[in-house]
Amino acid sequence: MNIGIDVDGVLLNTHKFMLKYGQRFFRKKPVEPSGYTIEEMFGVDGIPVLLFGMRWFLPYYCRKFPPYPNSAKVYKELKNSGNTIWQITARKFALQHSPLGRYSYNALKKWLSRNGFCYDRLLLCDEHRAAQEKLSFCLKHGIDIMMEDNPDTAMTLAGNGIKVLLFDAPYNRKAVSENLIRVKNWDEAERYLRDQNII
Template sequence: MKNLNICIDIDGTITEPYFWLEFTNKYFNMSLTEEQVTEYDIHEVIGVEEKVFLEFYEKYKFKIHSEQKLREDVESVIKRLNLIHNIYFVTARDTSLSMVTHLYLKNNKINYDELFLLGSHYKVDKAKELNCSIFIEDNYNNALQLSNEGFKVLLLDTNYNRKPLNENIIRVYNWKEIYLIINELFLQSKAM
């Protein structure tokens, strides 16, 4: 039996948070930079109606999600964590991306126990169902929802989530830091 139940978002959390910028700039004939991405909702960043952005996304989502680059140290950290903890990927992706997501994780040698594609940004119920010990996320609103329900959240720093945090959210800057914090929390839980 493994120790902690670690829930992890995918896009912007294990992947580079601005992976979509190249596709979006090309499609919409723009030249946005990472520094200009100060909102989570991409249609707001590029200044188009959500419907227009969703048409673009539906057309290119399989290509975008199969070509994303991993954040540094993701593979090695998750591999070490998965030796003694359960790893659950909990993503807002819809089920049409199930196969491409499984293949992406496999091709990038990411160890995990289960994958949940919710089709919604609301993750609280799944976190409760999984008895989540800690949730790793990049979406500020998701982090607030989860933390307000009592979950400990590690929020990976991005330009679009630099807002005030509460006592259940820890801002982190890389996966090595995540590894150290999870080990510390695990050791604290064992001492109790």
Template sequence: MKSEKVLTIGIDIDGTVTSPSSIVPLMNESFGRNLRYEDCFEYNLANVYNITDEEFAIWLDQYGERLYDEAPVHGTADQILRLWHQKHKLVYISAREYRHLDVTLNWFSRYEIPYHEVDLIGSHDKLSSARKWDVDLFLEDRLENALQLSDALEIPVFLFDTPYNQGTLPERIHRVHTWEEVNSMMQSLFPKASYSLRG
């Protein structure tokens, strides 16, 4: 662990930097449903909306650009990431496809969210990318990813609390509810590596 040096922080985008509820209104509009974010009890929204995986893939192919463009920032993610950028290497590792790089970077620019690397891998298996960037810590909303990364890399993972990632967590995975909580926990785990929001 590079406790005396700058941290390399791996960060998921959707549901972590963007609001985890942002996909629901668009899916409701598309499929004529009136579900709430709280109804999304599992990560696979095809099951939640009672459609096939293929139908969801077709939908995401059609609406992905709009979804990524319109997603709101998750709480104070933008403020805290600007603080972290001064001291740490921020590497965004996302299951988004590479063809969505432009809309992703434009969104980052619009909200003044800083980055060092943006790795759109087109897959939920983020382990090889996290290894490639040698991350010290990961921020995620998908439970399966958090379990895999914390176990294989033996690193802390901050898991943003959602209806679809409930369950008992192993010691290295820390459930968090806000970005302020993440920043506070950063100070506990890496005392020399984080900033206070109050400067």
């Protein structure tokens, strides 16, 4: 099978990272704790967001933040079962043709490799067009199941007949579709994949 796997929010707990380090950096409580982006969560934009990225996102999150428990194990089981893994993500800055973009892209590839995520191909999407670009990728490459956390992307994919394992998070609780299978963690994802004889 062709398995699509997002990175942020699926392989690692992006929401937990933003809550913890956003409070430390902005020196305030989140205005919207269930927000999807740092802008929504802390009511900030522009230069403060860029500075947060330079202080915490690029040097720490992109390089050292740990993956979800059991994610690498299940990932390897998917690969060892003969599935093709398409790593499909809208990683911040990584599409920019600049030193910052190259840094983000290379940091992502090194983080995946260092943590044991051996994909067949890495596909990058624009953050602002992620839902439509991921849909295009999934249709073009025949993705059978996409592992995703973004509610807009998940609903777009599900609405176009693609099965989505939706990794539960405060910001995606309202997403519901017959093609969405909500999982709380990689243990639940593993049980579903075993039940479907995918691993």
